[in-house]
Amino acid sequence: MNDLVIETTGLHKEFRSRRGGLRVAVQGLDLAVPRGGVHGFLGPNGSGKTTTIRMLLGLARASKGSMELFGHPVPQSLPAVIDRVGAVVESPKFSPNFSGRQNLVLLARTIGAPTGRVDAAIETVGLTGRDRDRFKSYSLGMKQRLAIAATLLKDPELLILDEPTNGLDPAGIREIRDTIRDLGERGVTVLLSSHILAEVQQVCTSATIIGNGRLLASGRVDELLQGGPAVVRVEAPDPAAARSVLEGAGFAVSPAASDEPDLLVEADSPAEVTRVLGEAGIWLTALTPVRRDLESVFLELTEADTLGHEHVAHPTSGGAA
Numbered sequence: 001m002n003d004l005v006i007e008t009t010g011l012h013k014e015f016r017s018r019r020g021g022l023r024v025a026v027q028g029l030d031l032a033v034p035r036g037g038v039h040g041f042l043g044p045n046g047s048g049k050t051t052t053i054r055m056l057l058g059l060a061r062a063s064k065g066s067m068e069l070f071g072h073p074v075p076q077s078l079p080a081v082i083d084r085v086g087a088v089v090e091s092p093k094f095s096p097n098f099s100g101r102q103n104l105v106l107l108a109r110t111i112g113a114p115t116g117r118v119d120a121a122i123e124t125v126g127l128t129g130r131d132r133d134r135f136k137s138y139s140l141g142m143k144q145r146l147a148i149a150a151t152l153l154k155d156p157e158l159l160i161l162d163e164p165t166n167g168l169d170p171a172g173i174r175e176i177r178d179t180i181r182d183l184g185e186r187g188v189t190v191l192l193s194s195h196i197l198a199e200v201q202q203v204c205t206s207a208t209i210i211g212n213g214r215l216l217a218s219g220r221v222d223e224l225l226q227g228g229p230a231v232v233r234v235e236a237p238d239p240a241a242a243r244s245v246l247e248g249a250g251f252a253v254s255p256a257a258s259d260e261p262d263l264l265v266e267a268d269s270p271a272e273v274t275r276v277l278g279e280a281g282i283w284l285t286a287l288t289p290v291r292r293d294l295e296s297v298f299l300e301l302t303e304a305d306t307l308g309h310e311h312v313a314h315p316t317s318g319g320a321a
């Protein structure tokens with residue numbers, strides 16, 4: 001049985017500009033989203049995330065390639081599977097003078113969903129207690145959560161959220177993140193597109209990273225975080241002297257940030273860094289291992305892509321929970 005909820009093969013999308021030129025938004029993208037958990041769909045602005053999602057939902061036509069949802073070819077079989085999919089791609093229209101609850105009840109009647117699902121949807125997105133307030137009094141984060149609640153009326157197996165935290169403050173981002181985590185834990189497969197990595201790492205079980213419409217890496221988040229050099233942050237009284245000694249000993253050294261004196265040193269053995277500096281009479285004041293996070297993986301991959309370097313794409317394991 002194919003346990004991929006979303007699969008695209010060689011997906012390609014070109015837009016023709018008014019002047020007759022071609023802009024390639026998605027180039028031969030193979031996307032594989034396993035069933036269950038939250039899958040991050042990550043890439044810088046303009047890398048093709050929204051275009052891919054729009055093609056999956058039948059809102060844009062692919063130039064080439066094939067797509068499947070739950071193993072059914074789309075867009076051909078979209079009518080058969082669309083009821084299993086909830087999506088927030090653009091801000092849905094709610095009536096500002098109706099409460100969140102009234103909006104959901106109206107929507108449930110329109111789409112033929114049992115109105116009994118309204119309570120559960122409100123509870124899942126954490127709007128209980130505010131559901132009888134007018135929509136226009138909601139914060140941006142509450143409006144986004146109501147949009148997610150609206151998709152839950154269909155009781156979807158797959159939820160596609162395109163940049164759901166755009167424009168939200170840190171508290172709003174946390175609210176949406178908690179909602180998404182909760183949905184993932186309830187067994188809904190969530191495809192979460194974002195260009196902000198820090199917010200995604202905490203909720204995603206697996207992720208696909210794209211750049212310029214192409215796959216850069218895909219797999220379980222813990223797999224993506226493996227590999228790459230071990231790095232330690234070195235704080236020394238004279239960073240320039242420390243850098244020169246470490247480079248002389250063959251270590252790759254870079255400043256932690258343009259406005260910081262600390263150094264980042266690629267080293268499998270922190271003890272070796274201490275020894276080399278000590279032998280040169282330099283006594284470091286701090287040495288801390290740098291944890292690899294999704295942000296650094298993403299930056300490495302997308303920077304290499306921008307520079308046109310070769311990059312390695314890890315195949316999706318397919319069995320991510």
Ligand SMILES: Nc1ncnc2c1ncn2[C@@H]1O[C@H](COP(=O)(O)OP(=O)(O)OP(=O)(O)O)[C@@H](O)[C@H]1O
Nearest residue numbers: 015023025043044045046047048049050051052195
């Ligand atoms: N309707 C369109 N006509 C022409 N070009 C388009 C159209 N839609 C998207 N593009 C272009 O396709 C590329 C990919 O855009 P897309 O919106 O899919 O990226 P994205 O990864 O979702 O970006 P963001 O994070 O900014 O939302 C961009 O260069 C964009 O300008």
